[in-house]
Structures are given as structure tokens and as C-alpha cells.
Amino acid sequence: MxxxxxxxxxxxxxxxxxxxxxxxxxxxxxxxxxxxxxxxxxxxxxxxxxxxxxxxxxxxxxxxxxxxxxxxxxxxxxxxxxxxxxxxxxxxxxxxxxxxxxxxxxxxxxxxxxxxxxxxxxxxxxxxxxxxxxxxxxxxxxxxxxxxxxxxxxxxxKGTVPLGNQSISTLKDYLMENLAQPVKLEELSQLCELSPAQFQRHFKAKVGLTPYAWLSRLRLEYGFKLLKSGVSGTEVAHQIGFYDQAHFSKAFKASYGISPSKI
Structure with missing residues (x-):
């Protein structure tokens, strides 16, 4: 069990x-x-x-x-x-x-x-x-x-993994500052001065995840930290860009094996 x-x-x-x-x-x-x-x-x-x-x-x-x-x-x-x-x-x-x-x-x-x-x-x-x-x-x-x-x-x-004219670390910083926003592929590709197809291909090759899966994990990891600091599940879902608490709870349990209310 x-x-x-x-x-x-x-x-x-x-x-x-x-x-x-x-x-x-x-x-x-x-x-x-x-x-x-x-x-x-x-x-x-x-x-x-x-x-x-x-x-x-x-x-x-x-x-x-x-x-x-x-x-x-x-x-x-x-x-x-x-x-x-x-x-x-x-x-x-x-x-x-x-x-x-x-x-x-x-x-x-x-x-x-x-x-x-x-x-x-x-x-x-x-x-x-x-x-x-x-x-x-x-x-x-x-x-x-x-x-x-x-x-x-x-x-x-610290190692630097380049992605276009940016790096994975600077891209991570950008996304962490915009976790609650509806980030678009075109927006990220323009930031790196790549086409959307180039960005998607190069990102997956260097990170091992699609940009969407990577952003989803960043959101959950930061949400975990917020939960541990005492922020309610409803507020966490809002702060990290989930549609509602139910969607956040489902994604959280699938990733960590436990519901947010147990943290």
C-alpha cells in the first residue's frame, strides 16, 4: 500500500x-x-x-x-x-x-x-x-x-545550457515569474529568437520534456512550496495558473502520490 x-x-x-x-x-x-x-x-x-x-x-x-x-x-x-x-x-x-x-x-x-x-x-x-x-x-x-x-x-x-539567444536557466526564471499567466509557445520562441518549431524541437532535445510538461512541473513544484508555507489549496491553484482547485488537486496527486490537503 x-x-x-x-x-x-x-x-x-x-x-x-x-x-x-x-x-x-x-x-x-x-x-x-x-x-x-x-x-x-x-x-x-x-x-x-x-x-x-x-x-x-x-x-x-x-x-x-x-x-x-x-x-x-x-x-x-x-x-x-x-x-x-x-x-x-x-x-x-x-x-x-x-x-x-x-x-x-x-x-x-x-x-x-x-x-x-x-x-x-x-x-x-x-x-x-x-x-x-x-x-x-x-x-x-x-x-x-x-x-x-x-x-x-x-x-x-554553474553550467549553462543554451537555447537560442537565451539559456534554459534564464527561461526558467522567466517562467517562474509568470506561473499564473497563460504562456504561449510563440512568446517563448520569440524570447529565444527561434521559430516555434525550432524552440519545441531544441527544448525537448536539451531538457527531455516538452515545454508544456516542463512548465506544468514548475507550477507544481512551486505550488508544493506554497502549500508547505501554509497557503490554502485554492489560493495556490490561483497563484500557479491552474483553472481551479479541482484541476490542481488532480495534477498534484498524480505527481506526488498525495492530495494537496495532506501537505
Missing amino acids: DQVKYHSTQNENIGLIQASYQRFTFRKHFHLDFHIGLITKGQQKFYSQGTSHTVGKGQVVIMPPDELHDGSSMYSNGYQVRIFSIDPRWFSELAELNSGSDQVQFRQLIISNPTLFQHMIRLHQALGTHNLSQLAKDCLPYEGFEFLFRHYGTIQP
Whole structure:
């Protein structure tokens, strides 16, 4: 049986997920945040970075922001996972980045390190409890993720993926500022100085999704953040450009396996 629980922490940049998946399948998607998954039972299969992967109990998966991937259970008995959702800006603070042209990355997609795994499990459990002092809750993330970054993290220049006379990142910024607007293909193609056919073809080749599917995911990801901040589902649907709350709820559940009211 599929069960998903989302938890906020004292740090608004860090969210927690505890889930058991059996039948639910994640279609191709991406996140705006880092997702660090800890497989606690069973095996998951997913496709990312041009390769099919299998990950099982005791392994850590680090999925960077904007990385296209899918996910499902390897076997019929399902798998269980604990996940950290972390704003990239928080990792930049941890790494003491002073340049906006650099970013935190990790050298491995899948990590098999029992010591690290148990360390991260204890951190996930601690951040989800209410029996800690405020200072402990403030300090634990820095202590816990510093261990991960020290052993597997790196600092690299931000890459640029060109699209016409723009880049994917500038296009993303433009769409994030216009999530509630009825964006047209011609509008985006003119922004990049491409024909609509060229834009559609080049975008799909470089991103792996159609412009429409990409925009839909951006809307849902931002909607998720709004829900976690306490904004009502009706207002979220309005702010991210859905026709009404019913359409938003249907799309949200299909993508995350849970209704917006459960966040």
C-alpha cells in the first residue's frame, strides 16, 4: 500500500518525506530542490543521467535540482524511503559559497556507505521529532549535512545550457515569474529568437520534456512550496495558473502520490 507523509522542520529550507511505495510510479519529473533519499526497505529502480539504476536498502540517492528522472518499485512488495528536500541556497550557505557563479554538486548519484547511511537516518529522525531544544534543531542540519558534503560534495561552476539567444536557466526564471499567466509557445520562441518549431524541437532535445510538461512541473513544484508555507489549496491553484482547485488537486496527486490537503 502506498503511504506518503510530508513533514516541515524548524528550517524552512529543509523538508522531510517518509514514504512507502508499492504501486505508485513516478513519471519523468524534476525537483527545484536537492532530494536526498535513504532506502530503508526493498529496492527502487529509476532512470537518470542517461542510465537505468537500481538502489536498495542501506543506500543513499542524491538527486540534484532540475535533474530529470523517474521512479518505481523494483518488485511487487515495494520499497520504503526517507527523503530530505533541501533548498540549493542552503547548501550554498553550508559550503560558504561567495560567488553566484558556483554551485554545490555531489560526486556520486548513489552512495553505499553504512556509516553515512546510519548518520543520515538519525538526522532524519531527529529533525522530525518535537523533543529537541530550539538550538539543537538549528544546529543539527549543519552538523549532519557537513558530514555528507565533506566526503562527497564538491563546488563547481554553474553550467549553462543554451537555447537560442537565451539559456534554459534564464527561461526558467522567466517562467517562474509568470506561473499564473497563460504562456504561449510563440512568446517563448520569440524570447529565444527561434521559430516555434525550432524552440519545441531544441527544448525537448536539451531538457527531455516538452515545454508544456516542463512548465506544468514548475507550477507544481512551486505550488508544493506554497502549500508547505501554509497557503490554502485554492489560493495556490490561483497563484500557479491552474483553472481551479479541482484541476490542481488532480495534477498534484498524480505527481506526488498525495492530495494537496495532506501537505
